[in-house]
Amino acid sequence: MPDRNCDVAIIGAGTAGLSAERSARRAGAKTMLIDERFAGTTCASVGCMPSKLLIAASKNAHSIASAAEFGIHARSVKIDGRAVMARVRKLRDAFVASTLKSLDDIPDGVRLEGTACFVEPGILAVDGARVVAKAIVIATGSRAAIPQTFKGLGQILTNETVFELEDLPTSLAVIGAGPLGLELAQAFARLGVDVEVFDEGDTIAALKDDAVAQSLRPLLEAEFPLRLGTSIVASQAGNEIEISWSGASSGKRRFSHVLVAAGRPPNMKELALEKAGLELDDHGIPIFDRTTMQCGYTPIFLAGDCDHDSPVLHEASAEGAIAGHNAARFPAVKPSKRSTPLAITFTDPPSASIGCPANDESVVGETDFSDQGRAKADGRNAGLVRLYADQGGKLTGATLSAPEAEHLAHLIAWAIEHGQTAMQVLDLPIYHPTYEEGLRSALRQICQQIDVGFAADRDEGSAPGI
Numbered sequence: 001m002p003d004r005n006c007d008v009a010i011i012g013a014g015t016a017g018l019s020a021e022r023s024a025r026r027a028g029a030k031t032m033l034i035d036e037r038f039a040g041t042t043c044a045s046v047g048c049m050p051s052k053l054l055i056a057a058s059k060n061a062h063s064i065a066s067a068a069e070f071g072i073h074a075r076s077v078k079i080d081g082r083a084v085m086a087r088v089r090k091l092r093d094a095f096v097a098s099t100l101k102s103l104d105d106i107p108d109g110v111r112l113e114g115t116a117c118f119v120e121p122g123i124l125a126v127d128g129a130r131v132v133a134k135a136i137v138i139a140t141g142s143r144a145a146i147p148q149t150f151k152g153l154g155q156i157l158t159n160e161t162v163f164e165l166e167d168l169p170t171s172l173a174v175i176g177a178g179p180l181g182l183e184l185a186q187a188f189a190r191l192g193v194d195v196e197v198f199d200e201g202d203t204i205a206a207l208k209d210d211a212v213a214q215s216l217r218p219l220l221e222a223e224f225p226l227r228l229g230t231s232i233v234a235s236q237a238g239n240e241i242e243i244s245w246s247g248a249s250s251g252k253r254r255f256s257h258v259l260v261a262a263g264r265p266p267n268m269k270e271l272a273l274e275k276a277g278l279e280l281d282d283h284g285i286p287i288f289d290r291t292t293m294q295c296g297y298t299p300i301f302l303a304g305d306c307d308h309d310s311p312v313l314h315e316a317s318a319e320g321a322i323a324g325h326n327a328a329r330f331p332a333v334k335p336s337k338r339s340t341p342l343a344i345t346f347t348d349p350p351s352a353s354i355g356c357p358a359n360d361e362s363v364v365g366e367t368d369f370s371d372q373g374r375a376k377a378d379g380r381n382a383g384l385v386r387l388y389a390d391q392g393g394k395l396t397g398a399t400l401s402a403p404e405a406e407h408l409a410h411l412i413a414w415a416i417e418h419g420q421t422a423m424q425v426l427d428l429p430i431y432h433p434t435y436e437e438g439l440r441s442a443l444r445q446i447c448q449q450i451d452v453g454f455a456a457d458r459d460e461g462s463a464p465g466i
Ligand SMILES: Cc1cc2nc3c(=O)[nH]c(=O)nc-3n(C[C@H](O)[C@H](O)[C@H](O)COP(=O)(O)OP(=O)(O)OC[C@H]3O[C@@H](n4cnc5c(N)ncnc54)[C@H](O)[C@@H]3O)c2cc1C
Pocket: 011, 012, 013, 014, 015, 016, 017, 034, 035, 036, 037, 038, 039, 040, 041, 042, 043, 046, 047, 048, 049, 051, 114, 115, 116, 117, 139, 140, 141, 142, 159, 180, 267, 270, 271, 303, 304, 305, 306, 310, 311, 312, 313, 314, 316, 346
């Protein structure tokens, strides 16, 4: 078979790879987009979208279950697990179809189906074909890690299989208290599944601010046991899985299913990176510059979850655009400014981490949402917001777990992106009564600590619960 030549070969047709291909083609490169399956992005097929569809169902169940607080009594609530899962799959399939449709925009001859690996720098083997490229973008994503204790057992689910369940499980052990594990644990618990979460560490939802994590923990524990600091051993027990745990607590019980959400290492093993001429870090990931996505001075670029840097969708897309553009222009590689880090976990309340974590120099302002006016009205008054600023009051980061945190997080991220100070944000209009008002007390606390009087002293006494 003759060699297939191109300017830029992109390995992986997920969010990052599609973005890289588009960007390289727009920059005038002859591209080759390689994927094992062209089955739709992780986001649409087994990630962001099906998980949010399940969460949407659980929110409705939870609203009905908590309606009595408002004097509303639903006579009987029946959760039809088959219908819940059928809706998840139906809408998921529509999202997948729309990502597959975007492949139609790619010119003929650009797509190549198969598993790619390096033969030498600049040359890839893709099943039977050889692809010779002036530059290569690796955008191979990540895959769920399965700890040894679960290998060979039945009823072990990951994000790749859980949405294929025809019905809701009876009981579910979720392994991993990170964003993916907690989102799905709470969703299943609210749909009536008997859920327990296990994690060998003490961190929840990847939150680095302990005060915020401590405010979230009891809210989750009110819905399902959260067994942090435990190591587990699993074994098959007929149709069930028996989990024994020890550490901060110990015990043993059986579950109908186990959902493993214990990390997603990059898909790098099949690439034979040792033949690519790249310098690798201790985890086997090529060392790269996150402003150019270039690996050393080579014509090889990374994008998306495979670089293990910011495994979220908007970063995968941004990294793809940077990598694709630079691969097309190699060696004229240009750095791009990266946006303010933003990560959200869609639990209820949601949590978010924005910008840089606090350090010893940070000025910190807090809002406790247990007394926030709008949150009280809605029966959602729980959570904590912590904003961080530098000594001049310029916002640098935040961690929050509060109602509507996904929206508040965007406001904070945009303010940080625009280099705004707590004083400047306090001067912006905020309607009453809203969740956004909850940010004001944290901002005022920062102003008080750096001793700028004006906005901090504004009289808001007549408006309740700000
Ligand atoms: C359950 C879950 C929920 C999530 N929720 C959110 C969320 O709410 N918000 C958010 O921002 N992010 C979320 N994410 C993360 C988000 O989905 C990822 O950051 C994003 O999809 C990564 O895109 P990617 O292009 O790097 O990888 P992918 O979309 O996985 O694409 C990688 C592609 O590479 C192909 N490939 C791999 N190896 C090879 C090879 N050797 N040869 C050829 N092809 C290969 C694969 O087949 C795949 O098509 C979630 C993830 C999961 C798993």
